[in-house]
Amino acid sequence: MTVVIDFRGGPWQEPDPHHSHPHEQITYVASGEILFLAEGSEPERLGPGDMFATPSNVPHSIQLLSESARLVDTFHPIREDFL
Secondary structure: OEEEEEEEOOOOOOOOOOEOOOOEEEEEEEEOOEEEEEOOOOOEEEOOOOEEEEOOOOOEEEEEOOOEEEEEEEEEOOOHHHO
16 A cells, blocks of 8 residues: 655654554655654654665654655555555
């Protein structure tokens, strides 16, 4: 399942709270800048053209560093909660 998510109202002073899910996730940063945070990894500053992958059940979050960002998320299996 692939979804496009737009974030606005940045830059954020703090990251979103960490969350996890049973889905594997691959994210492409289409526009904007974010800080990607994942349990067990160093924070990564990412911009247009960058990607990150999050394994199943790993707590993760982002912090919006620019005014807005567009992320293209791909999940496996399908996220029923997004339907």
